[in-house]
Amino acid sequence: MNSFRVRLTLIFVGLIGLSVLTAGLFMAKTFRDNHLDALQDSMVREMNIILSTIQWRTGQPEQLFDYYTERADRLRAITGERVTFVRGDGVVLGDSDHAPETMENHALREEIVEAKRSGIGRAIRRSETTSENLMYVAIPLDPASADSAVLRVAMSLSEVDASIRRLWAVLIGGLLVLFAVAALVSYQIARGLTRPLEQISRVAKRIKNMDYQARVPVIKSDEVGELGQSINAMADSLQQQMQRIRQNENQLESVLDNMINGIVMIDRSGVVVLMNRRAEEVLGIAARELEGRHYGEAKQQYELAQLIEEGLASREHIRDEMTLYYPEERLLELNLVPIFHGKDDFGGVLLVLQDVSAIRRLERMRSEFVANVSHELKTPVAAVKGFAETLLGGAVDDPEHARAFLQIIYDESDRLNRLIGDILELSKVESRRVPLQFSPIELSTFVARTVELVAPEAARKGIALSVEASPGLYVEADEDRLRQILMNLLTNGINYTPEGGKVSITAEPLWTGGRAAEEGDDYEQIRIRITDTGIGIPKKDLPRIFERFYRVDKARSRSSGGTGLGLSIVKHLVELHKGTIAVESEVGVGSTFILELPVLH
Template sequence: MIPRKSIVTKLWIYMTVLTVVALLISGLVLSNIFEDFYFNMRKNEMINEGQQLISLILGGINPSELLDISKFINAYSVIIDRQGLIQASSNVLKFEGVAIGPKELREVLNGNIVVSKSFVSQFDANMLTVALPIRTEGNVIGGVILFSPMSSIESTIWQIRYLVLSVAGASVLVLTALSLVLSKTISKPLIQMKKVAEEIARGEFGTKVKVKSQDEVGTLANAINYMSEALNKNINMLDQEKRQLQNILLSMTDGVITFDAENRVIMANPQAVEMIPDLKQNGELKVPKIIEPIVKKAMKCSEFISEELEIDGKVVAVKMTPLLSDDGVLQGVLAVLQDITRERKQEDLRKEFLSDVSHELRTPLTYLQGYTEALIDGIVKDSDEHDRYLNIILEETLRLRRLVDELLELSHMEAGHLNIQKDYVSIKELVEQVCKKFLPICEEKNINLKIEIENIPPILIDEDKIEQVMINLIDNAIRYSPSGQDVLIKAGADETGVTISVRDSGSGIPDSELPFIWERFYKVDKSRARKDSGTGLGLAIAKRIIELHNGKIWVKNCAEGGTEFSFFIPWDT
């Protein structure tokens, strides 16, 4: 701390200067008071002594005896007549002629007492002169003049001044020390409040000002303590709100970006960075070029803007909202990014769903109508041809039945109305049983069906439902595998549950299509012939059955070719 800026030093200097000035003024006033007092006292003494001399003279004393009388008074005496001429004087005086001036003489002859301080050449010094009139029978016949050296008076006055100065000097030293102590006492709580204020500025709110006085300093200390508590409470609330906002931004599936009025990125959550990789460059947030025109447009028109962009194969909905102050000044822009790729895909799937359902229903109905009308009209005469028409009608009827049954089954599953009948089942026997059903088809397509099954204990499952899942997976694997290739079925277990996989030898599924194969009526190859493809509901049903068993199902493309579908069922389902 710089001394000249210290409040202790300032208070000490101010109080010391004030004390010195006050003592100097007091000393001067007291000195003048003592000087006047002593002067008046000496004047009154000389007037009394002169009146005593006049009494003696009027009593008949010989003026020559004044020498003896002067020994008993501290003054020199002179007797004058009405003309001011000296009639007698102390023998030490060498007055000749007039002892006082004409003005003073007139005052004395008029019966007044004259007092003056002046330099008297006969004494070669400053003298206090007192002249008293001598009256007899009411007339002034002369006067008595007394001279007292001013040196004695001045010596006494200087002693008094020295005493006053000594007392003042001692008082200055004592009061300086006291002022230093007092300034420290006064400034101590202020210094403490300064330290507490600095700690508050650093964000430390635990320290309090310990001032118990009830004056203005105590009131200020209480105000600082209250301010500290209020700031601590408000900052904690702001931190809590900030953490909540941060948690909200982190838990959102949407991306959020805020821009300032200069088109600079202030904040972006990880979801936004994931959607727009160009948002973060060299560890710094930069405005991506792909959305920069939208940001500028939102700033220019100060209106809500919503657009859709395709970024790295994803469809992203960009919504820009300008941030305006209360007086309408633009402060920035808030951007919300939504990955609507799945929604757009699902929208396309819904359209395909309607198209596929219409197709799946219209085609067999067309067959049924055509062949039925042919039979009714009697167009078919040959019995073999008649039986072939009936078989086609039966086949299309069964196709419609399977389609309706699968739709109803999936609807019941999604509504939670499907009952699962669990029992302990041998996975090995279940897989072998399902594979036997596909042996004729495998022989027809020249597909080699391989089975690799470990020794797995019985597991608690719904045998019919799991068999339905396996039939769907194996049927798809055989359908999409070229002739002469293999379909591998594997089953294994660990401490958590059983995993069953079905791998085909086909061309695989595009990676961009993998997330959508579990949707209803979804078909990877849209151009595949109807008779070679299923209804598109099998995988959706299989996924729901596995989920009802608290398991999971997934698919991956194999590096050596083909696609592998797998599902896992825990022991405790």
């Protein structure tokens, strides 16, 4: 903008200078012309006086040279001007500055021709004899005669030229002063005009750089002020529009980033234009690596690329399921939806990726659960039905066999009842329809009472029970559900421990990081360990022991009356308490179940 101000100043100064220079040229020319006209009038008056006082003679030129030369010299002495007498045919009869007999014929001289035609002739040219600019003025002796003799007077223009030079010196000096004043005034005017334009330009650049809070300070209400107001109104409108656009973009980005389905938008040329976070996770490709590039550049399996190519070609909705093996194995439901802008303008396709691995796994687990439940229910029902048919077939008449069969029917009915009860309990726990009533529990007393409940069973197998819990150790939990957890774990330990073995339970305080709390510390968690010296669990079975109906030793489990649901129920109850459960085991040595619960909820 400073260069614009300088250019504007130069334009102003140039216009003023050109105007002054033009005026000076016109004035100098007018001055010179007026001066020459005045000189001509003066010279004509002098020549008229000369013609009225001189006696004009005729004859041969040789006889007249001396006469007219003497007259010319005398007149030059009086007037200071060159005087020339020219005969009608152009022969010079006398001249005050040159010998007439050596001078050429003057019949065609400009001033002579003009004098005979109009009565007065004037010409300005450089004299070869004096090397000065001279003004020649001639008048005829008899204006009515075309062959009239002519009197010519010449005057040097050195004084006129000197006057013109003095005029130019004054003019140039004044012009320089005027230029300086004009430059200063023009700069101030240009500065006053360009300063608001500079502000408008700076604001426009800031708006161009997306700084929509920039505003033009409007001081005057002229055209520039109206321009500033228009810029401010435009900035207000752009700011509001950009705020709405950013708000919509943030909402759209939030929706896309929090969608559980992957979204990939591909234009009709196959270039990926949009990709959300879930799609990055599913495909194992960062959006910045793929957006703006062709989908074929993604290192994905051939079937997915073929599906996209088919969707771009057919421009129809395509639905399919596909297993991807990178970055991890997933079963995906793919929906390829065509995008149209208007009625017939095809814009590309939208690829929706839905991970249905968990859904299919749940469906498989449900099928397996139904099959397992059917199998588990079928066994006791078959036993009850078989022995009932045996009794109806006549075995009821044999008291010894009848009693044995009835005992089996009773045991199987009891097992069936426990199985149904566990299934209902697991269903409630898994659906989180179990309301927990949290209350402070003093663990040493609570654990001791729980051990008393399983003591008769342990005594029948000769299994020793031991309890280790510090007095004053509290935890916030649902008392009935916590007792159900410990009962299940203790019963499992007793059932899978041979006679003469040992089952122990310990409770200790913990910090969140797992460090055992020292005496006097404020603990944040408690850890309960239930250890037995039983048969142990193979390492390959450890990850699955909390699954429904999973049994390490199926024959042993059924003989012990287990339903295969106890540990699954325990796991879900622990999770309802925001705790964790883990197991450590070695075959032939025993198992340890480690339960960690938060102190407060």
